[in-house]
Amino acid sequence: AQSVAQPEDQVNVAEGNPLTVKCTYSVSGNPYLFWYVQYPNRGLQFLLKYITGDNLVKGSYGFEAEFNKSQTSFHLKKPSALVSDSALYFCAVSGVTGGGNKLTFGTGTQLKVEL
Amino acid sequence: DAGITQSPRHKVTETGTPVTLRCHQTENHRYMYWYRQDPGHGLRLIHYSYGVKDTDKGEVSDGYSVSRSKTEDFLLTLESATSSQTSVYFCAISKGLAGSGIQETQYFGPGTRLLVL
Numbered sequence: 001a002q003s004v005a006q007p008e009d010q011v012n013v014a015e016g017n018p019l020t021v022k023c024t025y026s027v028s029g030n031p032y033l034f035w036y037v038q039y040p041n042r043g044l045q046f047l048l049k050y051i052t053g054d055n056l057v058k059g060s061y062g063f064e065a066e067f068n069k070s071q072t073s074f075h076l077k078k079p080s081a082l083v084s085d086s087a088l089y090f091c092a093v094s095g096v097t098g099g100g101n102k103l104t105f106g107t108g109t110q111l112k113v114e115l
Numbered sequence: 116d117a118g119i120t121q122s123p124r125h126k127v128t129e130t131g132t133p134v135t136l137r138c139h140q141t142e143n144h145r146y147m148y149w150y151r152q153d154p155g156h157g158l159r160l161i162h163y164s165y166g167v168k169d170t171d172k173g174e175v176s177d178g179y180s181v182s183r184s185k186t187e188d189f190l191l192t193l194e195s196a197t198s199s200q201t202s203v204y205f206c207a208i209s210k211g212l213a214g215s216g217i218q219e220t221q222y223f224g225p226g227t228r229l230l231v232l
Binding site for chain 2: 032092094095108
């Protein structure tokens with residue numbers, strides 16, 4: 001069975017500082033990993049994904065994520081946080097269904113960026 | 116929201132009543148999914164569809180049924196709503212362009228907030 005852990009319920013960071021939101025995963029076979037962001041009363045928005053290749057994946061809004069196979073981690077990063085980045089972030093891992101893909105999500109990390 | 120609409124957006128109902136939520140997409144994507152979001156659980160897959168009349172169960176399917184009679188519509192039915200089904204329900208699609216689809220991005224609708232009293 002596949003699983004995702006987001007060990008921090010909340011991350012606080014000052015605007016302009018770098019941010020990291022942690023994610024570790026467990027899956028048999030090749031890992032396909034995703035990050036989504038959710039703003040209040042909205043659906044999830046796709047940020048980035050790792051399929052294969054370069055371990056550093058660049059995504060939307062200046063976010064990037066680093067895939068580390070030995071540590072089974074896929075941490076989300078941004079060099080300089082903005083107040084507008086404050087939101088709920090979800091990491092997910094993909095597994096095979098009868099067709100399409102079955103996403104297993106972590107429990108989410110609330111990011112709060114303060115002035 | 117990737118051409119996905121959900122209706123209703125908010126619903127309050129009573130225990131024991133049937134409820135149907137609708138997901139509509141405008142771009143003829145092959146795969147559609149229903150998730151529920153609860154604090155402390157993230158999102159969990161209820162049911163998914165890989166084509167018209169082709170559906171299967173997800174992680175938390177008990178108490179739910181689905182139907183897909185047209186490509187664009189995926190219905191989620193709570194046959195007899197219970198308070199434990201109070202949640203936010205999200206529909207998602209993936210385009211079905213690449214093989215089994217395991218690598219594909221899912222795009223989410225705006226959600227339906229359901230309260231069962």
